[in-house]
């Protein structure tokens with residue numbers, strides 16, 4: 001089959017004319033012709049997806065046109081999207097093995113689904129989606145290209161899971177170049193030669209758009225000199241970068257342009273997209289759709305979802321910076337944020353600020369948090385970080401979906417970072433991983449000594465202070481403790497001090513190191529997570545897959561995913577996958593850890609039961625992807641936010 005042909009987009013050009021005077025659409029003018037290379041590659045991908053639906057039958061596509069279908073050799077061209085002069089500007093090819101259902105059928109489905117409560121979604125459904133969408137993730141990090149924590153994991157995995165289910169998925173994130181080895185991760189991304197002009201911060205910025213097609217997903221990297229510097233995506237040894245508002249404003253503008261200007265696979269994503277904005281860095285996207293594009297007829301059928309991974313960071317800056325965002329003056333209210341009196345710096349401080357995450361919560365069509373427990377917590381004064389009233393007022397569109405695990409990356413039977421592989425049927429490799437880890441850390445190699453691990457950012461959220469203050473008490477017991485993390489210097493110093501005091505029992509590894517994080521996850525008996533708040537938490541999910549028993553503070557996603565061990569349940573067979581303790585104090589942490597250590601050391605059968613129940617849990621992204629699809633359907637039921 002030849003590559004699909006495409007006409008120049010007069011459709012979008014017409015919209016450009018409507019929006020004359022608004023420079024932000026300059027990139028649309030360059031919307032081009034089919035790329036032979038992209039076309040062939042993309043066509044293969046759609047065929048592969050369609051084949052996977054051969055058995056199940058029907059679906060419709062939403063996105064690059066679903067207006068008209070036409071017969072083609074071996075299949076159907078779905079949804080020829082036409083402009084005012086009847087030129088086809090986009091379509092997709094579905095082989096005959098798959099039939100296409102009508103829009104009425106979609107509406108019926110949506111009406112039926114609308115009656116369901118939004119907070120809880122059944123996870124048992126693994127059938128293919130009835131509707132496929134053009135999904136655009138916008139994120140400050142996506143593994144393996146960039147990762148400082150769980151956000152990178154989620155944005156590196158969920159898009160692939162959604163693409164595998166038939167959606168057309170693009171991920172837009174910055175092309176970070178720090179001059180080191182990690183730059184190689186972007187080596188396969190090619191310049192699309194569609195430089196895009198962005199009007200913000202009182203001037204015009206030109207960004208490049210690089211592209212790599214991998215694992216069924218279009219990875220689009222925004223290139224700009226402000227992303228080329230040493231450090232993490234957010235800062236360096238001197239703290240957070242002072243121009244982060246600028247850097248992530250660029251990202252959001254570029255992400256809104258990319259679906260319109262990039263003919264990926266031969267045709268653009270078009271403007272009936274579903275944007276998934278992650279955390280504050282992408283929070284401007286829903287506002288841009290409503291304020292910059294929709295008034296000019298572009299993205300009038302698009303929808304947006306804000307996914308909250310971390311409410312503690314909201315992108316708050318002084319009110320005078322509003323003019324930097326490149327938004328019309330009338331939209332200030334969407335970003336307006338007034339600090340309570342007690343939080344102001346001095347008596348004359350009016351407390352006026354702009355808050356990017358708040359604006360996304362106001363203007364997005366749906367809100368998702370990464371666990372059901374956290375979806376509730378953020379509507380309370382304890383968990384809402386000042387946004388609880390706003391979030392409560394939007395409860396009807398707020399859904400909690402627990403993150404999944406990338407089962408290719410986190411699989412003890414294939415993990416390339418491990419010295420020995422193992423599975424639920426043969427756990428002997430886990431003992432070898434433990435011995436190898438003890439040796440690697442320079443700890444006594446002792447199979448009988450319970451080994452406890454911690455992995456995570458060294459900051460207040462992760463409760464590192466509680467763990468470090470409990471450590472000397474824990475050291476009275478015959479245990480070993482290893483901590484891997486980077487973050488606040490005071491905690492790094494505290495770890496170094498503990499290591500010099502407890503040479504045979506404690507190791508603190510300061511830094512960010514993915515291979516060692518895998519080896520700790522596999523080699524430890526127990527993984528401890530005393531997080532003050534945790535939207536979802538991924539390490540406890542990884543630990544359970546690796547037969548490592550989690551001991552967690554009972555909060556947010558940790559409470560949702562770890563069930564406390566009950567040795568008497570099921571006629572003595574036992575139940576539960578770990579320990580979830582509360583309140584978060586040194587004493588209750590020590591009590592939970594001591595119970596876990598005792599069970600590990602003296603009740604081998606119970607311990608094996610705990611390990612196996614954790615390993616059996618289905619925490620794959622497929623579950624979460626199905627739940628996201630439900631939210632997509634709901635998002636398209638209501639009209640988009642219009643201000």
Ligand SMILES: Nc1ncnc2c1ncn2[C@@H]1O[C@H](COP(=O)(O)OP(=O)(O)O[C@H]2O[C@H](CO)[C@@H](O)[C@H](O)[C@H]2O)[C@@H](O)[C@H]1O
Pocket residue numbers: 148149150151153154309310370403455456457484485486511512513514517534535536537538539557
């Ligand atoms: N020093 C180090 N070396 C190597 N790897 C390290 C590391 N420190 C952390 N990691 C890795 O970073 C990830 C951390 O994920 P988490 O979900 O635990 O936390 P995070 O707070 O970043 O994410 C936020 O977003 C995620 C995703 O939604 C939510 O699960 C979470 O609750 C929320 O706080 C894991 O993959 C972990 O292994």
